[in-house]
Amino acid sequence: xxxxxxxxxxxxxxxxxxxxxxxxxxxxxxxxxxxxxxxxxxxxxxxxxxxxxxxxxxxxxxxxxxxxxxxxxxxxxxxxxxxxxxxxxxxxxxxxxxxxxxxxxxxxxxxxxxxxxxxxxxxxxxxxxxxxxxxxxxxxxxxxxxxxxxxxxxxxxxxxxxxxxxxxxxxxxxxxxxxxxxxxxxxxxxxxxxxxxxxxxxxxxxxxxxxxxxxxxxxxxxxxxxxxxxxxxxxxxxxxxxxxxxxxxxxxxxxxxxxxxxxxxxxxxxxxxxxxxxxxxxxxxxxxxxxxxxxxxxxxxxxxxxxxxxxxxxxxxxxxxxxxxxxxxxxxxx
Numbered sequence: 001x002x003x004x005x006x007x008x009x010x011x012x013x014x015x016x017x018x019x020x021x022x023x024x025x026x027x028x029x030x031x032x033x034x035x036x037x038x039x040x041x042x043x044x045x046x047x048x049x050x051x052x053x054x055x056x057x058x059x060x061x062x063x064x065x066x067x068x069x070x071x072x073x074x075x076x077x078x079x080x081x082x083x084x085x086x087x088x089x090x091x092x093x094x095x096x097x098x099x100x101x102x103x104x105x106x107x108x109x110x111x112x113x114x115x116x117x118x119x120x121x122x123x124x125x126x127x128x129x130x131x132x133x134x135x136x137x138x139x140x141x142x143x144x145x146x147x148x149x150x151x152x153x154x155x156x157x158x159x160x161x162x163x164x165x166x167x168x169x170x171x172x173x174x175x176x177x178x179x180x181x182x183x184x185x186x187x188x189x190x191x192x193x194x195x196x197x198x199x200x201x202x203x204x205x206x207x208x209x210x211x212x213x214x215x216x217x218x219x220x221x222x223x224x225x226x227x228x229x230x231x232x233x234x235x236x237x238x239x240x241x242x243x244x245x246x247x248x249x250x251x252x253x254x255x256x257x258x259x260x261x262x263x264x265x266x267x268x269x270x271x272x273x274x275x276x277x278x279x280x281x282x283x284x285x286x287x288x289x290x291x292x293x294x295x296x297x298x299x300x301x302x303x304x305x306x307x308x309x310x311x312x313x314x315x316x317x318x319x320x321x322x323x324x325x326x327x328x329x330x331x332x333x334x
Contacts, residue, residue: 005042008035008180015144023071026056027144030151034182073145075119079128080280081259084117084150086178087159088170089136092213094118095242096159097133100252105133117149124252126276127263131157131255137174147181155207155258156185160227162212162220162239168230171210187236188260207258208235215239215246262326264290273308273329281324288320291332301334 012035016028033049036042075082085093094105094114101120118133134149135141150156160171178185185208210231212224220239228237238254240247262285263278279293287307291299299320306315309328324330 006035006037009037012144019144021071022056022060023073024144026053026060027148029053029056031144031147031181035180071145073117073149075117075130075132075149077130078119079121079130080256080261081154082130082132082152083155083157083255083259084132084134084153085157085159086134086137086150086174088138088174090164091136091159091161091170092242093133093136093159096157096211096213096240097131099242099245099248101131103131103133122252122255124256126278127256127280129255129259137177139173139177142177147178147183150178150183150206151181153206155209155255157255158185158208158210158235160210160212161214162223162227163214163217164223165219167223168226171227171231186234187258207260209254209258210235210237211251212237212239214241214243216241216244262324262328264324265327265329266290266294267329267331269331269333285324286320287318287322287324287330287332290324290330291320294332298332298334303333305333306331 009032012028012031016025016032019025019028029049029052033046033053036046036049038046085097087093094107097103097105097118097120098107100122103118103120105114105118114133114135116135120131120133121128122131132149132153134146137146158171158174160167160174164170175185183206184204185206187209188205188207210227212220212227214220215224224237224239231237236254238247238251240251242248260283261280262283264281264285265273265275265278267273279290281289281293287305288299288302291302302320305318305320305322307318307322307324307328307330308314308316309325311325312328315331
């Protein structure tokens with residue numbers, strides 16, 4: 001059976017051959033595995049790519065700790081989640097990062113000002129969320145490690161300039177680059193689960209919002225309607241202005257909701273709960289999950305819990321499989 005390799009796979013293979021570091025080779029191999037057609041004719045090729053990925057990872061693990069140096073694009077996760085800012089050149093990503101965090105990115109009118117990823121911590125009430133400003137995505141300026149950053153993040157903000165007359169073309173180019181790398185982005189909803197399929201293949205979907213910047217400039221409102229008409233079925237589209245602050249507080253809430261997490265608090269019997277430092281858990285977590293978050297052995301000794309929260313009576317008795325909700329206060333008994 002012929003392999004029928006796609007242009008996306010051949011481009012990833014070219015990047016692998018041109019790679020000079022282990023990290024670049026690994027990122028290119030992962031892209032090759034993601035874009036290779038999945039059928040009987042490519043099974044040996046898939047197995048070979050997986051072997052090469054495994055070998056590179058083993059080599060990295062065998063390196064002495066004193067010799068290990070993380071690549072410049074590696075960003076350690078911090079806070080309740082990691083969210084990358086993705087967009088074409090001059091879309092306003094750096095200005096957004098500067099307004100939402102204490103980071104100080106270089107901001108200029110010329111394209112490709114951002115050359116390396118820059119993190120900043122965004123506050124939302126009593127939690128911290130990590131935002132990462134990425135170099136812009138463009139057809140001739142997208143490296144494998146940039147796509148790997150998007151793949152590894154918990155969610156993405158697709159940032160487009162509403163004052164740019166060519167915004168729809170640039171948005172299409174950005175989404176095409178991501179789709180070709182099997183990075184399928186969408187805003188989740190209760191009626192539309194985060195999954196998609198192509199024939200018999202199933203791909204995970206990355207949580208994302210579309211952010212329209214420079215909403216205060218002339219013509220931005222008209223462009224916003226065009227963006228919503230084109231992308232509204234796939235994404236939640238939020239207009240913002242880093243200059244005036246329009247919708248920036250709403251954006252903090254939207255990012256928190258996008259991550260699919262909840263805040264849960266604990267209390268000791270007979271004492272008041274500490275509402276300043278929540279446990280941050282994935283939506284759908286149970287009483288057993290918060291017991292495990294406190295200590296991995298604690299869950300084994302858990303007998304029951306009492307819970308305070310919306311839709312419950314105070315101190316309601318629940319068991320370990322009870323699903324927690326945002327703002328619940330849990331008193332664990334062992």
